[in-house]
Amino acid sequence: MSSAVEFVPRRNEDRGHANHGWLKTFHTFSFAGYQDYRFQKWGSLRVINEDRVAPGEGFGTHGHKEFEIFSFLVSGELEHRDSMGNKEVLKRGDIQLTSAGTGISHSEMQHKKSPLPVHFLQIWAIPRTSGLPPKYYNRHFTDEEKRDTLVPVVAPVGTKGVTEEREGSGPAPVQSNLHLFSTILSPGKKVTHNFLQSANGAKRKGYLHVIQTSGYNKGKATGSLVKVNSDLFLSEGDGAFAQGPQGAPITIENVGDTDAEVLLFDIE
Template identity: 65%
Template sequence: MSSSSVKIVPRYSHERGHSDHGWLKTFHTWSFAGYQNRQFMNFGSLRVMNEDRVTPREGFGTHSHREFEIFSYVVSGELEHRDSMGNVEVMKRGDIQLTSAGTGISHSEKTHGNREVHFLQIWTVPSQSRLTPKYFTRHFTEEEKRDTLLRVVAPVASEGVSLEREGKGPAPVQSPVSLYATILSKGKSVTHRAPKKDAKVYVHVIQTSGYNPSASSGATIELNGTQLREGDGAFVFAANEGDEIVLDNVGAKDAEVLLFDVE
């Protein structure tokens, strides 16, 4: 497919909303809390993506949510989750936790142990309201994500999606969103094909080498020829079904990348 039918709009890391609270260092891709920008309110059903680092023995105390699908992608350290449904979980690298808040839940998320936790907190808008709250966890190994786009979150009715709390395959989300993850080796590439005409995709390069509020550095990829580094993202608009969205690792180290198919 012609690359001219795929439009890339970068969202560079240093342009994201950013707050340093001492115990919490966070970046906001879309408007959140004290960062409000009318240009960045949502992207399809994606509403929040925060890249958070929380110091040891700190975290988000018990608070409530409703009518959001909330998932956490753990990059490093350990994250302790507790909620009003009775779930208690310590999540590590490779884990994804998904809470379907529905009619309402309360939860807390705090660092477990003596090491900083680095994770991405992602919220999506569900396809229907007043759902019964539910909780799911999934684990994916480094090998499963190595040099491929592994689907780790998918709409609840998709083929291969289990509704078990700790089932295999993608975590089930009540939103029209699929999330793919890859750990891309130096010199390797992966290709995602637009699932339909006028498809929307968001790509994010995780800031794995450490907190950096300045211009991006570290792992480097090219997204259909547009260079992105750690913390950078990009909005992708594909005109035709089957259009190729190509991620090339052109840097000197592994790149951990998330790709969202959204509606």
């Protein structure tokens, strides 16, 4: 069996995009007014939205069910409120995961006490079991923890090191066969991830995303630059679908002159 990983890039300028004034958003997959039959989901991964919300604005109270919804904070402050009674202000390094289960309502607003827009990624996954009660989790990972290493920040319930505590250490528990790793790569540094094992030995799916940390850009990707394996180059806002056998390596190397913040999904 070949150990090669196949990649299909998803370039920044090709992502779905909308500028509503109060919200500047990119969609990796079909979402809201952006619909493309080629990009509906990838395994259990359904949504990657890279959002920037203006001061005093945000997503008012709305409902969800049967999705695993997590917010990955890049900069600014995001105020979360939900029908389970949770109220929290999320900051850089926070990951908030809502397992919507049978149904919740929530709001996500730029925190009014902060003068800056909030930049975060909203990620949805399809649960492997339906009809579960809704739950809320929060985890925090510092820049130092993620520096030049791949840190598991989300992992399936039942995985070693994953606890179902509202707040705690280790990855946030997701009810999907999906792992999420995060890294901040210094110039010249690289990390390698080997696809995890599948229960039935089937090929794994992956997705990489380079976060737009240097600023909003709806055109051709600029900013930090990484090389994936031997010949794929990604800049800020770029992503790539990956597929390969379990154990196959994915190497991410920062070949630019600034830090690169990268997310890597490993999906059964």
